[in-house]
Amino acid sequence: MIPFLDLNEVNAPYLHAIEEASLRVIRSGWYILGNELKAFEESFATYCHVAHCVGVANGLDAITLILMAYGFPEESEIIVPANTYIASVLPVAYLGFKPIFVEPDPATMLLDPDKIAEKITSKTRAIITVDLYGRSCEMEPVMALARTYGLKVITDAAQAHGAIYKNKKAGSIADATAFSFYPTKNLGALGDAGAVTTADEALAEKIRFLRNYGSKVRYKNDYQGVNSRMDEIQAAILNVKLPFLDPENDRRRRIAARYLSEINVKDLVFPPADRIEDDAWHLFVVRHPDRSKLIAHLDAHGIQTNVHYPLPIHKQQAFLEYRDLKLPVTEKIHDEAISLPLNAVLTDEEVTYIIQTVNHFDCQQ
Incomplete structure (x- = not known):
């Protein structure tokens, strides 16, 4: 039998380095928001050619935290692709916004930019594109449309680590990009993990607060945040595999x-x-x-x-x-x-x- 995906085989070339990295974290006594995560955030930001990377617990949380950080008003409408995994849309509904489904281009199976404008209303606040199957969405017309209407563009690049669109890496094109490092991804952890990349320093800083109970200084909470932090072991494993x-x-x-x-x-x-x-x-x-x-x-x-x-x-x-x-x-x-x-x-x-x-x-x- 040729399996669809054998994760033992996928991780075998890096097993010794993964074991060493994990043991290093265990012996350090520091398991959350430490040097391994900082190193991965810096390395992945550099890889994506973007200023900021914020490690979070998973890809769904990455989208959720971006939407939370933008602080859109209640009853906002968010344009989403109709053809995608449910995780791309769950955060929209979870936060009380209304997903507006747009059909894909039959050839690419990705969001059709030509069908977005007709869905935009006075309540529209953002467009979520999804780099489904590993192909970047046609971002140039999407970004142009967003600028015309004053909308934010959020990309779900959970399946597109390393994809390129017109000489730009996935993670560096939209206003903010969500990544998942679920074990089956091109860059996979050995558990759940995710990240947000963005050129927006203020957005990145707010997400850093929000992922940690809304706090930057312990016991001082500036926002009503959540607990969504990539742990040190997963960050160490991703540091091994990124090269x-x-x-x-x-x-x-x-x-x-x-x-x-x-x-x-x-x-x-x-x-x-x-x-x-x-x-x-x-x-x-x-x-x-x-x-x-x-x-x-x-x-x-x-x-x-x-x-x-x-x-x-x-x-x-x-x-x-x-x-x-x-x-x-x-x-x-x-x-x-x-x-x-x-x-x-x-x-x-x-x-x-x-x-x-x-x-x-x-x-x-």
Whole structure:
């Protein structure tokens, strides 16, 4: 069986360094808001070519803290992509704002900038873009539109560590960017962890307060904050793995290039091939009208796949008030999407086998 993702294999090259880093933290006696986190924040900010990085507990909290720090009024409307993981939208609802769903571009499966303006009202305060599957959203028109209407742009780059858009790294383009370092990410911790990057010094400073109960000085609370701090062990592990992010992303790009050039199946819809060297290729998501048969075919031949994601947000029990929304592009994507294995530890032989097996699917029809 070729697993969709084997985290033991992913972390094996760094296991000794991870063990050393973890032991160093354990022996230090300092486990929260210490030197390991400071070092990672500085290194990741440098990597993203941005002034500030604030480590938090997870990617969902990163989005939540950005929205909290901006202090938008009650009943604000926040534009969100309809095709994304629910974590991109939960903070909007949690804080009492109204998510306004916008359909994706069918080709990229990302937020369609041409469909945003019609959704903007006097209550709109921000646009959340999502760099889904490892590809940066088309940010130039989004930023221009936001400046025209006086809106903030927040990017969820949880799947796009190291992605590039017009020579700019993910994390340096929007007003604020949220990252997740969940273990399956291109840059993954060994537990939950997240971060916010921004060029806005005042915003970064407020998020530093908010993540720590609204406090900078112990027992003095300037804001009604939360407890959302990346712990020292996760920061130490990320410090170990960050130097290897670009080489691993390059490996992902080579695999994606092979999939794009060598797979040939009728009715199979591919992700765009125009930015192979810029996309981070966190996932390789294809679409097929008979998804269940393709999944069964691959499973029968020992290839594990995944579906990102089977049910759109507006059809989830948690968002029943939106169940009557008509979002046909999003719904079609969720009905057809299949993620093929793509990670830096796949061997050339495994990639060849996956390609040959997918191509053989036509013979089974």
